[in-house]
Amino acid sequence: MEDQAQIDEFKARIDAGGKVEVGDWMPEDYRTRAIRFIEMHGNSELMGALPERDWILRAPSLRRKLALTAKIQDEVGHGQLLYRVAEDLGKPREAMLEDLIAGRTKFHNVFHYPTRTWADVAIIGWLVDAAAIVSQTALRSSSYAPYARTMTRICWEEAFHLKQGEDAVLTLMAGTERQKEMCQEALNRWWGPLMHMHGPNTPAERDGDLAWKIKTKCNYDLRQEFLATYIPKIREIGLEVPDPNMRHDQATGSWLYTEPDWEELKTVVRGAGPASQERLGFRRFNYEETRWVRDAVLGSASVAA
Amino acid sequence: MIDEKLVPLLMALADDELVLGYRDSEWTGIAPLLEEDVALSSMAQDEIGHARMFYEMVSGILDKSPDSIALGREPSGFHHCRLVERPRGDWAYSMARQFLYDAADGVRLEMLTRSTHKPLALGVAKVIREEKYHRMHGESWIGKLAHGTDESHRRLEAALLQLWPDLPGFFEPVEGEAELVKAGVLPEPFSALLPRWWQVVEPVLARHGLHGPNLGLNAFSDHSGYGGREGRHSEDFVKLWNEMTLVYGVDPEAVW
Numbered sequence: 001m002e003d004q005a006q007i008d009e010f011k012a013r014i015d016a017g018g019k020v021e022v023g024d025w026m027p028e029d030y031r032t033r034a035i036r037f038i039e040m041h042g043n044s045e046l047m048g049a050l051p052e053r054d055w056i057l058r059a060p061s062l063r064r065k066l067a068l069t070a071k072i073q074d075e076v077g078h079g080q081l082l083y084r085v086a087e088d089l090g091k092p093r094e095a096m097l098e099d100l101i102a103g104r105t106k107f108h109n110v111f112h113y114p115t116r117t118w119a120d121v122a123i124i125g126w127l128v129d130a131a132a133i134v135s136q137t138a139l140r141s142s143s144y145a146p147y148a149r150t151m152t153r154i155c156w157e158e159a160f161h162l163k164q165g166e167d168a169v170l171t172l173m174a175g176t177e178r179q180k181e182m183c184q185e186a187l188n189r190w191w192g193p194l195m196h197m198h199g200p201n202t203p204a205e206r207d208g209d210l211a212w213k214i215k216t217k218c219n220y221d222l223r224q225e226f227l228a229t230y231i232p233k234i235r236e237i238g239l240e241v242p243d244p245n246m247r248h249d250q251a252t253g254s255w256l257y258t259e260p261d262w263e264e265l266k267t268v269v270r271g272a273g274p275a276s277q278e279r280l281g282f283r284r285f286n287y288e289e290t291r292w293v294r295d296a297v298l299g300s301a302s303v304a305a
Numbered sequence: 306m307i308d309e310k311l312v313p314l315l316m317a318l319a320d321d322e323l324v325l326g327y328r329d330s331e332w333t334g335i336a337p338l339l340e341e342d343v344a345l346s347s348m349a350q351d352e353i354g355h356a357r358m359f360y361e362m363v364s365g366i367l368d369k370s371p372d373s374i375a376l377g378r379e380p381s382g383f384h385h386c387r388l389v390e391r392p393r394g395d396w397a398y399s400m401a402r403q404f405l406y407d408a409a410d411g412v413r414l415e416m417l418t419r420s421t422h423k424p425l426a427l428g429v430a431k432v433i434r435e436e437k438y439h440r441m442h443g444e445s446w447i448g449k450l451a452h453g454t455d456e457s458h459r460r461l462e463a464a465l466l467q468l469w470p471d472l473p474g475f476f477e478p479v480e481g482e483a484e485l486v487k488a489g490v491l492p493e494p495f496s497a498l499l500p501r502w503w504q505v506v507e508p509v510l511a512r513h514g515l516h517g518p519n520l521g522l523n524a525f526s527d528h529s530g531y532g533g534r535e536g537r538h539s540e541d542f543v544k545l546w547n548e549m550t551l552v553y554g555v556d557p558e559a560v561w
Binding site (some may be wrong): 064 | 326330331333334335336337338339340342343346347349350353354356357360371372375376395396449450453454456457460516545548551552553555556559560561
């Protein structure tokens with residue numbers, strides 16, 4: 001039984017901007033939420049490697065191949081760092097990987113969609129990473145200090161990814177008519193998932209992660225921040241935003257848009273997205289296929305990957 | 306010596322690294338351990354980087370861009386050995402190949418530091434430093450798998466046996482080799498490297514109990530695994546080539 005006074009004191013400390021370290025006492029709700037949040041972030045880094053890895057072999061130049069391999073290497077490295085943060089909170093890596101491949105835990109919506117052309121890789125590298133950076137930058141002030149520190153390092157590396165993605169998009173847009181078309185088609189395909197990425201407009205008072213300041217900005221504000229920076233850029237390079245209602249409202253200072261289909265988001269993150277089962281199946285298959293390696297080096301008692 | 310004569314040699318060096326780099330990058334995102342995932346991606350980048358260095362040398366001779374050299378050829382225009390074009394297989398196959406290849410590449414690079422063609426001699430010095438880590442990585446996996454479980458030992462042995470017939474192909478002569486040797490661009494013919502390669506490999510295999518009549522120099526039959534240096538490749542490479550040129554082939558003139 002947790003002591004309410006202790007919880008209140010903890011909450012007051014968080015509200016006053018205090019930070020939590022791994023050895024500190026924390027309410028069970030805080031620990032559970034922090035694990036779930038960080039684990040999902042780690043899962044997303046690992047699952048995010050899959051749609052892009054398909055294109056390592058197909059990258060159209062040596063430079064792009066090097067950049068894409070380096071990017072995915074960073075992402076897997078981020079997954080590893082984030083899992084370590086979650087492990088310190090009490091969930092072993094092995095359990096996280098087993099839960100991931102069994103579909104018991106979640107990963108970001110964008111990684112449930114297929115990549116059709118090289119332009120998808122470019123759009124992901126630019127806009128999916130841009131949207132992620134908006135969230136991740138805010139997470140540098142998370143109340144859970146080890147997570148906040150990890151985010152500082154991750155954001156630094158993500159900034160390079162964003163540059164590479166932007167460069168790949170700019171190259172396509174400065175290219176042939178076919179390349180420009182590819183790029184616009186990719187933006188059209190990714191627009192829905194991009195608008196879903198920061199989540200539904202859950203009121204701040206009903207968002208437990210926000211109450212504990214595990215995350216520090218509400219979904220609506222994160223999306224507004226993303227739109228404010230990137231809508232002008234998207235238009236400037238000659239791409240059309242595939243939402244006729246997208247406009248900046250001078251009166252309120254915010255961006256107006258067609259409300260995304262939140263049911264689709266729910267369906268997708270539950271594992272029923274267009275590529276969800278294929279991706280999970282692929283990871284599950286490879287996890288099983290390489291189990292003997294882990295048995296050989298970690299001992300059969302441990303199956304941690 | 307006319308620079309064009311160097312092209313088959315530089316292409317063989319570049320294509321070996323390029324194709325092995327592609328095979329290594331197939332583990333990105335799905336390696337058995339996250340630490341190894343990161344390591345294999347890093348090695349793949351080193352290899353592609355080395356390939357690019359050799360393509361740049363070719364680029365200076367043929368006045369074509371490194372990308373169009375790397376991706377703008379038909380499969381029969383590639384000069385890598387067959388060893389590197391085989392699919393990644395299981396982890397034992399990939400690690401055993403890495404170890405055997407890096408040992409071979411190590412003696413080849415050492416020889417090339419003595420080349421009379423200075424840009425080549427200087428270029429390989431940098432490559433040697435990185436390849437040393439690859440060989441240590443491969444060698445440590447030979448030990449881990451040999452002494453891990455019965456299954457890992459069995460898989461490692463099977464991998465070595467499967468790799469063996471392809472190995473002589475690494476030492477297959479390149480076009481115009483005799484002339485290159487005469488000019489000192491190649492200090493020795495490639496076949497002279499084979500015993501030195503075995504001096505590196507044999508003690509490691511012996512230390513881990515991996516020997517037998519089918520794993521040794523005597524187990525090589527003449528010209529086994531040959532063909533790659535002349536552009537004769539297996540179906541495995543044609544499949545890989547289709548993937549690696551998929552986007553580039555949409556419009557080879559375009560900038561990507």
